[in-house]
Amino acid sequence: MTSSHSSTQFSDTISAIVEDHVMLITINNPPVNAISASVRQGLMVALDWIETSDAVQGVVISGAGSTFVAGADIKEFGQPVTEPTLPQVTERLAGFNKTIIAAVNGAALGGGAEIAIACHGRVASGRSSFGMPEVKLGLVPGAGGTQRLPRLIAADLALDMIGTGRTLKSAESLEIQLIDELADEDTLITRAKNASLKPAAKRVTPHYDAQKFANIKTAILRKSRGQNAPLKAVELVELSQQLDLSQGLSQERQIFLQLRDSDEAKALRHVFFAERSAKKPAMLEGVSPKDIKILGVVGMGLMGSGIIVSALNAGYQVIGVEQTEEAALAGHQHILSILEKNLQSGRLNTDAFERQKKALTIAGSLESLGVADLVIEAVFDDFNVKVKLFQALDQIVRASAILATNTSYLNPNEIAAATLYPQRVIGMHFFSPAHIMRLVEVIHTQYSSLEAVASGFAVANKLKKLPILSGVVEGFIGNSIFSAYRREAEFLLEDGAYPHEIDAALEDYGFAMGLFAVYDMAGLEIAWAKRKREALNRDPQLRYVKIADQLCELGRFGQKSGLGWYQYVNGKREIDPVVTELIDAARREKNITPQSFTKEQIQQRLLQAMQTQGNLLMQNKIAASASDIDLVMINGYGFPAHKGGPMFAGGMLN
Template sequence: MDDLVTTKRDGDIAIVTIDNPPVNALGHAMRTELHAALESAKTDNDVHAIVLACAGRTFVAGAEIKEFGSDKALADPNLPGLIALLESIDKPTVAAIHGTALGGGLELSFGCHYRVALAGSKVGLPEINLGLIPGAGGTQRMPRLVGPERALDIILSGKPIPVEAAHKDGVIDAVFEGDLVENAIAFIREKAEGGETVAHIRDRDDKLAGWKDDPNRFDAVIAEKTKKSRGLDAPIAAARAVKATLTMDIDEGQKFEREQFVKLVSGDQSVAQRHIFFAQREATKVPGIGKEVKARTVKKVGVIGAGTMGGGIAMSMANGGYDVAILEMNQEALDKGLDRVSKTYDISVKRGSMNEDAKAKRMARLSGTTTYGDLGDCDLIIEAVFEDIGVKEDVFGKLDKIAKDGAILASNTSYLDVDKIAGFTGRPQDILGTHFFSPANVMKLLEIVRGGKTAPDVIATALEVGKRAGKIPVVVGVCHGFVGNRMLEARSAEAEDLLLEGATPAEVDKAFRDFGWPMGPYQMSDLAGIDIGWRKRQARGERAEIADTLAEQGDFGQKTGKGYYSYEDGRTPVPRSETQDIIERVAGEKGVERRAISDEEILERTLYPMINEGAKILEEGIATRPSDIDVVWVYGYGFPVGKGGPMHWADQHGLSKIVERLEHWGKATGKDVYAVSPLLKMLAGEGKGFADYQKERA
């Protein structure tokens, strides 16, 4: 086996290089070799300065996640020990960062006196995305570099920062073009020969001075920056650890941080969030789409429809670097759509997440047309027209005539039969569904619907385009509603009866928020627009008495100021007596005797049918694996990430309990939605979970 760490000399400079492909993760074997190499360089009198570098495509990209929960994760030499060793070296040290220095990788660099980076690289502390906080001093050293407020922003965002921005913040000391190691050697030689070395981060406190006189002032900062982290433990733990820099010395602070980290590692939320992290990776492994299947070349994308959905899709494609042609039926609608896109980008510029130059580049990629023939040179065309099979037939009939050979034609449908849509063309192998979620320029999930005749390279192309556009793609099969909306219908099957039997919209929504959802189903319905579901039910000859009564009187939700709730200030939901009058009138007409309904019953009659439907989807092969369903629900529907998605949560909650209560409610209501899936019943009977099912089928 090749050495994971090597040391070379450039005169009196030692270059310690980590080489642990693919991402130089901080596994135990690598930590052991690195400790020995640093100890040797420390005690070598002929070494006057040290460069810590990495081979391959990146600096240390983080901890070895696969070791989490094992003895190796915390075994000596651990990461805090490596950092302490670096800080004990009185010779100038510099970390030479390229690619990414994330999590433990950035924390490791904090042990050095200096950090230099290759232009275009990124650094960050993404532990929050795994339900964790930095566990090797990141919450203690970052505030000493950039101040506690900025440090908390960086830690809570979990997002990588370009090194150019990190240089301005003070995280990086210099950014270089060209050969990074050569520049790092020259940089540290100058420091060594000059005889002056900055203090280690642990010994700096100038960025904390303004807060230490009254640390409790930082509580208001914490409250503001964690207000969107409802129900999650890690953001609160991170904020407390950052505040510790104001009330404790660094050794006490690191001990406090480590205690929080160890507690979170074994907690249910981090287990769930790590499950979702790996589930995203797993979702890209699609049966029949191996590495030998090459994606088609996509340079130009056509989007049919410049409305909210079409405009959002066009923005996603432009953000991914594609040229985009948007088709509308008339110039007025086209101009309105392009203006909406421009104003949406303006919001990003105002917030500081995009500059004017970036906006200009994206807008330059967009063009408009009112003629189908102008899409003839597109490599991929996505329609975002009204959800009606007749409308889709008309669109795909026209596309079949004008699209070039090999062009991929995609339907942004949330329910309709993709195989039927493919039948409207003479090229079914080139047809698939691309179900974006609204607003498409923001929402991460992309359900890629694989038709019965969809070619493998079409799926490979959709996966590649989705990733480049910043989406999290999950491939699903053809059925009504696919994975997400099919399960949503099951979750909603008892929604009206819960209200008729005694629950109020506010009570149902509170039960959902207490579970961890960002909002409940009735507030969500008001936000999306009650009229959307009403029009779908009209097309299908169905009726939901309460919702449709509201819609028929023009109460569409937040956009009209009235729906299930009233919105006196335009956005805050207030329980509405008129809605309650409708509920009680309909209950009386149906002879329903109203009663008190507990939060437990609300969740049993909404979440349990959803889990059950997920099991049926697995039986039918619509989803490849349970974790794919979890990714769909976390990133498309707001299922609490701290619970890991519906199928993961079901395993933790207990499948036998879910089966027992499904059977109970099936008898009590007589509804088909409670008919227990054979797969769910089998797993519960064998004492297994969906995770076991996935492992057995891997």
């Protein structure tokens, strides 16, 4: 410990100063004040010193910069634990003999929230937020969160926070009594200092609504889909109402350690680190993106409208273009309806709503795109249509502007080659609905400059999307693997499984819906049209399953027609004998003797198909890493995150 007249340094990350008999402790571990060993050790040393000091009558803990404490130090993930542990720190804070107030100046997440609630009171600024997102990493709060929070606020509200991992803003935190006071940023420390000089308040746990608790529990269990952490979170919050605090803390620690070493937690940690890595591909290291301020979007259907809404949310000036005034008006109305829903739900305030409306220009002519820094096309997925559009844009936009194609299956190399400046052409494959889905595949063609690709990444990041780098192959990463997955599912039909059996196996694995139920929901006719276009070039030697074509020929296009892979009676999905007979007939025609498959066998065949295609993409340098493939399948195709993705599940990480 080193001292000066002004401050005391208790560790590299913990400093303090005494003002008016109050010790102001600052956690300074940039960039997010993560709870490292240095932070934990420094806090304990500070508390040792304060405990014996007559000069200090109260304590305030705050974070340096704009964050209070944003959770654990990711550098320590998977490493042996260094004492003191966080539970030891929070136990010391909670039982301390002088009043400790958390001055929450920003995000208090995970262990940061546990530190705050272990203090005797909380004063927070308007930009503060509280959350316990541990379930998203396959964990539960392990430093008293599951036991102290339900004793601080109503248990139903605590269950909602802990079981879903959602984050609360300051106003809601005050409303539910998670914090005691809201303060302006410039008065935060003063208000906390004054509070710390008062005896710690005797708190009475607020009454909770038993029915609301039961409803929240049901919702959490329903959404868990095979995940263990949400179930354990529910169990621990329930125990907080049945056991004394010391017993509850003991149970919490035991369950936390079990979950920490589980396959589920390992998978979710893999996803966490994969996302960090994917946003900074090695190929773009040291490459600066262009400064993109004005975005153009051509095509204002469902996809284009979703891209525009995302761009408006990110603060871009946006020019939306359609071929006709009528189509432009329809697209504009759809965009406004989304913005209005965001306003009504509270995702936008009135000022932001008006600002976004003003940032949008709608035009019926491409000429207005002359000022755009990047133009994304979201027009019909036809090669000639896209090439004609890009050739027209060549004559309108600056040579330095970037052109991005949103194609799903066409070859961006060929689109780029037909333009004047192929080096500025990239792919940005959004997933529908684009204002909701996180995933964007950023495609580097054989011509794309690194600056253009880096600019695509920068825009996707600003849109709060998850950009994944992909090379050029039909369907890129996601649709390429999905095609292999779908093909294997159809082979399984001929080999002996039925749609409901395959769907049940997938849902048992953790998918929200089975593959054939998803087909029916999306509609079968679009994929049918694609198969008909490809029929002339299909290799007759390759195995082909025609059952899906037969369904479409019978007018069975899915839920909207009441008939698809299933029949829908009063909206309820049911097995259809007609489909069963079609499958049986297909087996007889090919002289296939049907087998019986267990759920595990079905799961394994489908996983193997994804993994095989994933390996092929890596060998051909389409995908930069196995973890990128996992992220695409999780964020674009519903692969359960708690399984880590198909490549992780197969032990195929590079």
